[in-house]
Amino acid sequence: MENKLVVPTMAELTAKGEAPEVLFWVGCAGSFDDRAKKITKAFVKILNKADIKFAVLGTEEACTGDPAKRAGNEFLFQMQAMMNIQVLQGYNITKVVTTCPHCFNTLKNEYSKLGGKFDVVHHTQFINELLSSGKITAEGGAFRGKKITFHDPCYLGRGNDVYEAPREVLRKIDTTLVEMARSRRNSLCCGAGGAQMFKEAEKGDKEINVERTEDVLGVKADIVATGCAFCNTMLTDGVKHFNKEDDVQVMDVAELIATAADL
Amino acid sequence: MISSIIFVAVLIAGGYIFAKKASFIRRNILLGREEDRSDRKTERWLTMAKVAMGQSKMNARPVAGLLHLFVYVGFVIINIEVLEIILDGIFGTHRMFHSLFGNFYFMVINFFEVLALMVIVGVSVFWIRRMIIRIPRFWSKEMKGWPKNDALFILYIEFILMSALLIMNAADQVLMAQSPEILEAAGLSKYALNLDGHFAISQFLVGLMPQDLNMLHYIERGAWWFHIVGILAFLNYLPYSKHFHIIMAFPNTFFSKLTPKTELDNLEAVTKEVEMMFDPSIDPYAAPPEGAEEVVPSRFGAKDVKDLSWKQLMDSYTCTECGRCTSVCPASLTGKALSPRKIMMDTRDRLEEVGRGIDAHGPEYEDGISLLNDYIKPEEIWACTTCNACTEACPILIDPASIIVDLRRYLVMEESQGPAELNAVYTNIENNGAPWQFAQADRLNWKDE
Ligand code: SF4
Ligand code: SF4
Numbered sequence: 001m002e003n004k005l006v007v008p009t010m011a012e013l014t015a016k017g018e019a020p021e022v023l024f025w026v027g028c029a030g031s032f033d034d035r036a037k038k039i040t041k042a043f044v045k046i047l048n049k050a051d052i053k054f055a056v057l058g059t060e061e062a063c064t065g066d067p068a069k070r071a072g073n074e075f076l077f078q079m080q081a082m083m084n085i086q087v088l089q090g091y092n093i094t095k096v097v098t099t100c101p102h103c104f105n106t107l108k109n110e111y112s113k114l115g116g117k118f119d120v121v122h123h124t125q126f127i128n129e130l131l132s133s134g135k136i137t138a139e140g141g142a143f144r145g146k147k148i149t150f151h152d153p154c155y156l157g158r159g160n161d162v163y164e165a166p167r168e169v170l171r172k173i174d175t176t177l178v179e180m181a182r183s184r185r186n187s188l189c190c191g192a193g194g195a196q197m198f199k200e201a202e203k204g205d206k207e208i209n210v211e212r213t214e215d216v217l218g219v220k221a222d223i224v225a226t227g228c229a230f231c232n233t234m235l236t237d238g239v240k241h242f243n244k245e246d247d248v249q250v251m252d253v254a255e256l257i258a259t260a261a262d263l
Numbered sequence: 264m265i266s267s268i269i270f271v272a273v274l275i276a277g278g279y280i281f282a283k284k285a286s287f288i289r290r291n292i293l294l295g296r297e298e299d300r301s302d303r304k305t306e307r308w309l310t311m312a313k314v315a316m317g318q319s320k321m322n323a324r325p326v327a328g329l330l331h332l333f334v335y336v337g338f339v340i341i342n343i344e345v346l347e348i349i350l351d352g353i354f355g356t357h358r359m360f361h362s363l364f365g366n367f368y369f370m371v372i373n374f375f376e377v378l379a380l381m382v383i384v385g386v387s388v389f390w391i392r393r394m395i396i397r398i399p400r401f402w403s404k405e406m407k408g409w410p411k412n413d414a415l416f417i418l419y420i421e422f423i424l425m426s427a428l429l430i431m432n433a434a435d436q437v438l439m440a441q442s443p444e445i446l447e448a449a450g451l452s453k454y455a456l457n458l459d460g461h462f463a464i465s466q467f468l469v470g471l472m473p474q475d476l477n478m479l480h481y482i483e484r485g486a487w488w489f490h491i492v493g494i495l496a497f498l499n500y501l502p503y504s505k506h507f508h509i510i511m512a513f514p515n516t517f518f519s520k521l522t523p524k525t526e527l528d529n530l531e532a533v534t535k536e537v538e539m540m541f542d543p544s545i546d547p548y549a550a551p552p553e554g555a556e557e558v559v560p561s562r563f564g565a566k567d568v569k570d571l572s573w574k575q576l577m578d579s580y581t582c583t584e585c586g587r588c589t590s591v592c593p594a595s596l597t598g599k600a601l602s603p604r605k606i607m608m609d610t611r612d613r614l615e616e617v618g619r620g621i622d623a624h625g626p627e628y629e630d631g632i633s634l635l636n637d638y639i640k641p642e643e644i645w646a647c648t649t650c651n652a653c654t655e656a657c658p659i660l661i662d663p664a665s666i667i668v669d670l671r672r673y674l675v676m677e678e679s680q681g682p683a684e685l686n687a688v689y690t691n692i693e694n695n696g697a698p699w700q701f702a703q704a705d706r707l708n709w710k711d712e
Contacts, residue, residue: 210597
């Protein structure tokens with residue numbers, strides 16, 4: 001690694017008597033999953049480059065409870081929510097950015113009804129603002145002319161009506177954006193939501209990620225971009241299923257920008 | 264005179280039977296638990312105007328959307344004429360609005376005829392789509408038997424009602440074209456309205472009409488009675504049919520969920536308990552303060568229809584079984600047992616069953632059957648990814664996903680059932696703060712890897 005990542009924790013900042021502009025909520029996948037950790041780091045590189053004063057909770061962060069809630073375990077969810085809200089409020093956090101659409105949905109919508117009101121944005125929105133305001137520039141370079149398609153994560157798109165931010169980012173790096181037939185509101189789930197990520201699929205005649213990967217292969221894109229670590233895993237597995245690893249890359253919007261900006 | 268009395272009697276009987284069934288359904292819906300949908304009134308009116316009246320979600324499928332618009336507009340507007348039919352029936356008059364509006368009246372009738380033709384075209388193409396093209400969403404497993412026949416009946420009834428209207432006008436225009444003297448001589452002077460010209464569509468049926476004035480009179484009367492009795496019968500058929508959506512779509516879109524699609528409610532009863540665990544100063548055994556509402560439900564989540572909210576139950580009565588939800592559901596598309604349409608149909612069928620039980624045996628009646636297990640199997644609800652494609656696709660803003668989650672809540676919180684892997688996930692979240700077995704202390708390790 002060329003540049004060392006600067007990742008202050010809330011505890012460190014508070015000890016210095018400082019406060020961050022924004023809290024980066026990393027999420028469980030972003031913290032522990034090998035593939036997702038790369039996305040986390042790519043986003044941190046962008047934050048560092050743009051000189052954003054941010055912090056993470058580090059070891060004080062815990063699962064938002066999303067998988068428990070979708071599985072029906074409301075007790076566990078609300079326990080997690082209460083704990084996390086106490087931690088966040090203890091640090092007087094007002095603005096949060098997260099790379100996980102599930103954390104995004106939970107923090108933004110469900111925590112607010114439990115007393116934890118925060119201004120929550122998804123990293124694709126955050127990156128889009130950094131690009132628009134000129135805090136970072138990404139000239140395409142590596143991606144100029146590449147065919148990219150965007151897979152809308154359900155919890156970002158349909159769930160919270162964020163469709164344009166990730167697409168605007170992709171346009172800014174001079175790629176050719178192609179849309180799958182099922183996109184935006186009509187996007188097809190990757191198969192991971194609703195706690196499916198953590199269990200065997202129910203009996204059926206096909207895997208959902210395979211069905212979705214067919215859409216990706218259908219538009220003959222060089223890259224399928226997404227904004228969710230779980231979608232990323234599902235699509236990566238789907239591409240492997242068809243032995244197309246050499247033809248299609250699965251990348252997060254943060255990774256594309258970090259690469260394009262040569263970070 | 265006699266015909267007026269018979270008409271009024273038929274009208275009252277038709278209205279009464281409908282009102283009775285409507286109140287049965289209203290009572291059933293109110294068996295559901297409370298849910299507050301009284302906020303954001305303006306937005307609610309706008310949503311109803313846009314989605315129910317404006318059919319805004321129908322154009323996602325342009326062909327079906329356009330044809331549906333034909334049938335919808337035709338049906339709603341032509342029903343203005345029913346008002347005239349009712350008044351004519353009561354007072355024994357003939358086309359009483361003619362005397363109010365003069366020749367403008369005939370223009371309106373011409374317009375209605377064009378609409379009637381559009382309805383006939385619409386339902387014919389719908390029939391072809393179902394029976395000849397066999398669009399798959401109309402042929403899936405939950406559409407066998409009654410649901411399939413119901414859909415066809417509706418198309419036939421609409422076809423016949425519109426045909427009756429046109430036949431009535433065809434006979435009538437031959438009569439109305441006669442000179443007043445001839446009509447007078449035949450004892451049919453009320454038909455003397457001086458129609459000069461033809462009606463837009465029914466003129467093409469005139470060739471099929473007999474010459475005899477009395478025969479024409481019988482045909483006109485016959486079609487007239489058929490039309491109004493048919494409409495009353497149709498009205499009473501509605502509540503037994505998926506076609507009930509023509510009424511329910513309005514309240515259902517009004518009360519629809521306005522919050523982000525993937526936002527789930529936080530169970531209030533759980534919040535109380537969790538707050539207690541976090542705040543030892545709260546005495547769990549203290550009597551609730553005066554006037555405070557008891558929020559402790561009989562159970563967490565939903566096992567049967569009464570555990571669902573009234574809005575979820577209203578959704579079930581509104582569902583038009585179009586299958587748009589199921590046709591985009593990732594689980595259904597990949598052969599899993601789940602079909603969001605079936606979730607809605609099962610909820611409605613079970614609710615009807617519960618309602619009949621209460622009518623027969625009193626409000627406390629328990630039949631030992633439940634929505635979960637007897638109607639909806641756990642493997643169905645465990646196939647859901649909560650992607651909300653179904654709620655997005657539904658043209659009348661039904662939310663099948665919320666029912667699925669409520670059923671899961673019951674299984675997990677009351678019966679500790681569910682896929683074994685998920686139990687491990689809960690344990691991990693509880694102990695390590697992550698769904699996997701990684702220590703919370705390692706959460707920032709990525710920074711230096
Ligand atoms: S939310 Fe569940 S039922 Fe609805 S479309 Fe998605 S997987 Fe199917
Ligand atoms: S829930 Fe909505 S989309 Fe699904 S069948 Fe019923 S009306 Fe159609």
